[in-house]
Amino acid sequence: MAKRNKYDVDESLEKGFDFSKLKRSIVYVKPYAKLMLLALGLSMLGSLLGLATPILLQQAMDVAIPNGDVSMVVWLAVASLGLVLVSTVFGAIRGIIMSHCGQSIVYDIRKDIFDHLQQLPFSYYDSRPHGKILVRVVNYVNSVSDSLTNGLVNAILELLNLFFIAGYMFSINVKLSLIILSGMPFLLVFILLLKNVQKKANFENNNKNSNLTAYTCEAIEGVKVSQIFRRQKENQKIYGRLNREYQKAWYKAAYLNNMMGPVTENLKQWVLCLVYIAGILWISPSVEIGVLIAMATYASKFWQPVISLANIYNNLIKTMSYLERIFQTIDEPVDICDSPEAKPLPDMQGRVEFQNVRFAYEKDYYVLKGVNLKVEKGQRIALVGPTGSGKSTIVNLISRFYNVTEGKLLIDGVDINDITLHSLRSQMGIMLQDSFIFTGTIADNIRYGKLDATDEEIRAAAKAVCADEFISQMEQGYDTPVTERGGQLSQGERQLIAFARTMVSDPAILILDEATSSIDAKTEKLLQQGIEKLMENRTSFVIAHRLSTIRNCDKILYIDGGEIKESGTHDELMAKKGYYYRLSTAQD
Ligand SMILES: Nc1ncnc2c1ncn2[C@@H]1O[C@H](COP(=O)(O)OP(=O)(O)O)[C@@H](O)[C@H]1O
Ligand SMILES: [Mg+2]
Numbered sequence: 001m002a003k004r005n006k007y008d009v010d011e012s013l014e015k016g017f018d019f020s021k022l023k024r025s026i027v028y029v030k031p032y033a034k035l036m037l038l039a040l041g042l043s044m045l046g047s048l049l050g051l052a053t054p055i056l057l058q059q060a061m062d063v064a065i066p067n068g069d070v071s072m073v074v075w076l077a078v079a080s081l082g083l084v085l086v087s088t089v090f091g092a093i094r095g096i097i098m099s100h101c102g103q104s105i106v107y108d109i110r111k112d113i114f115d116h117l118q119q120l121p122f123s124y125y126d127s128r129p130h131g132k133i134l135v136r137v138v139n140y141v142n143s144v145s146d147s148l149t150n151g152l153v154n155a156i157l158e159l160l161n162l163f164f165i166a167g168y169m170f171s172i173n174v175k176l177s178l179i180i181l182s183g184m185p186f187l188l189v190f191i192l193l194l195k196n197v198q199k200k201a202n203f204e205n206n207n208k209n210s211n212l213t214a215y216t217c218e219a220i221e222g223v224k225v226s227q228i229f230r231r232q233k234e235n236q237k238i239y240g241r242l243n244r245e246y247q248k249a250w251y252k253a254a255y256l257n258n259m260m261g262p263v264t265e266n267l268k269q270w271v272l273c274l275v276y277i278a279g280i281l282w283i284s285p286s287v288e289i290g291v292l293i294a295m296a297t298y299a300s301k302f303w304q305p306v307i308s309l310a311n312i313y314n315n316l317i318k319t320m321s322y323l324e325r326i327f328q329t330i331d332e333p334v335d336i337c338d339s340p341e342a343k344p345l346p347d348m349q350g351r352v353e354f355q356n357v358r359f360a361y362e363k364d365y366y367v368l369k370g371v372n373l374k375v376e377k378g379q380r381i382a383l384v385g386p387t388g389s390g391k392s393t394i395v396n397l398i399s400r401f402y403n404v405t406e407g408k409l410l411i412d413g414v415d416i417n418d419i420t421l422h423s424l425r426s427q428m429g430i431m432l433q434d435s436f437i438f439t440g441t442i443a444d445n446i447r448y449g450k451l452d453a454t455d456e457e458i459r460a461a462a463k464a465v466c467a468d469e470f471i472s473q474m475e476q477g478y479d480t481p482v483t484e485r486g487g488q489l490s491q492g493e494r495q496l497i498a499f500a501r502t503m504v505s506d507p508a509i510l511i512l513d514e515a516t517s518s519i520d521a522k523t524e525k526l527l528q529q530g531i532e533k534l535m536e537n538r539t540s541f542v543i544a545h546r547l548s549t550i551r552n553c554d555k556i557l558y559i560d561g562g563e564i565k566e567s568g569t570h571d572e573l574m575a576k577k578g579y580y581y582r583l584s585t586a587q588d
């Protein structure tokens with residue numbers, strides 16, 4: 001077995017693989033059922049027209065030519081041409097309809113999966129590489145359209161074909177027809193035997209594809225660090241290994257999927273042999289030579305749709321493996337959602353209370369071990385303490401990015417779980433450590449949380465947080481285009497833009513999680529006034545390292561090991577000569 005590496009973490013699926021997934025996808029097919037029926041009708045008409053051509057030919061050979069009727073030959077030729085033309089037009093219309101249906105279904109599935117991804121809580125994203133999510137939205141969704149449209153329509157057509165031919169066959173000779181059908185049980189047994197192996201191979205193929213995409217994404221996101229540590233060679237090796245594994249899995253799946261064709265083809269030839277042998281043995285009085293030849297032709301015709309159906313089935317199996325993952329994502333529970341009792345809290349005052357709050361990211365591993373805290377409207381709270389002590393976790397709970405595991409968290413005296421998420425987050429200004437900048441202009445980024453903000457409001461907000469100066473110096477000012485992650489801006493500039501963004505949204509509760517960590521001391525001093533302004537009349541939680549930022553807060557909490565070890569004003573804590581005293585004297 002190939003050596004596994006840490007990038008090769010295969011996904012597992014909770015539920016088994018079954019055809020109920022196909023039933024579920026009917027929801028997506030249903031809106032286009034009428035169009036697909038139309039396409040089916042056109043295909044059937046096309047087939048009927050195809051049947052008429054030999055009749056015209058036969059008329060020409062048997063009637064028109066022996067009689068020397070030139071005008072009849074011409075008319076028959078024109079009619080044949082017309083038939084060809086009409087069936088070509090039908091074919092083209094069917095093609096257009098099916099492409100439309102296929103793309104619409106893909107559009108709908110992709111929309112649903114994206115909508116759901118927007119709702120999923122932080123914890124979903126914490127626990128999986130983003131590339132694995134990407135591959136579902138982009139690759140898998142693209143791959144299901146053909147099976148759900150052409151696959152379904154062709155399956156119906158081929159089934160009709162099959163019954164039609166079988167009926168005709170039986171009407172000519174029952175015994176020989178039964179011989180022609182005798183290959184079917186073998187085919188069914190083969191399909192059943194292959195099904196599980198095929199399922200496993202497709203599953204493996206998807207896993208390897210997912211691993212490769214995840215690593216590609218990670219490598220792109222981390223390219224700067226990789227180059228700093230000269231990891232190119234090592235990364236190429238890892239990529240090579242994942243690439244090879246995907247290739248191997250792909251070959252295996254393709255090999256198994258392609259087995260169906262030759263096996264069915266072989267069965268068809270065996271059946272044909274049997275028909276000839278039986279026919280010759282039974283020849284006259286029960287079977288005439290003409291009947292034998294006709295039956296041999298029907299044997300071929302009968303097995304043609306069987307081969308097509310086998311191929312459609314194969315594609316369906318592959319599609320099912322994609323649908324499995326797509327539906328798994330769409331069904332991923334949204335743990336952070338409005339409870340049935342949830343009510344909006346229109347005029348949030350900003351009172352926050354933690355009642356013996358315990359919290360674990362992973363089961364039974366408590367990061368917060370009983371936090372008790374009461375914050376009044378407009379108070380400024382600073383959180384200090386060593387890295388990993390739980391400061392960010394505390395503020396994440398106030399924004400309800402995670403649900404409290406034990407205990408209660410109240411906002412204005414209401415349990416946070418009973419406030420609608422919309423009303424909670426729309427009145428909360430949160431600045432995280434990493435200020436994300438979205439593709440668009442600087443103005444778009446500042447307007448992000450309040451789409452109807454005027455240009456004046458944007459400028460005023462930027463001025464208040466000292467961002468106006470550097471923005472105005474840019475050639476295009478507020479209309480300067482920026483891209484995802486704000487590559488062309490400095491970290492500090494990104495933070496200033498994020499400050500302006502928070503300022504514009506005018507929140508009741510403000511959370512600054514190391515929001516000034518990348519800003520130089522001089523700008524920070526200037527910004528201090530902006531922050532002061534931002535904090536006016538709002539309850540604020542500030543996590544910062546510089547004592548200048550926290551000194552004036554109403555209450556300073558010293559957090560360590562998921563507990564509040566000390567709390568009080570700067571002067572009180574200094575007098576106490578405890579943790580905070582040691583922290584601040586170490587900084588001076
Ligand atoms: N998403 C997460 N999943 C699991 N553990 C986490 C997660 N985020 C933080 N932790 C853990 O929780 C603890 C507290 O983290 P955090 O609140 O971010 O600390 P601080 O902000 O004080 O540096 C740390 O031990 C950290 O490893
Ligand atoms: Mg933190």
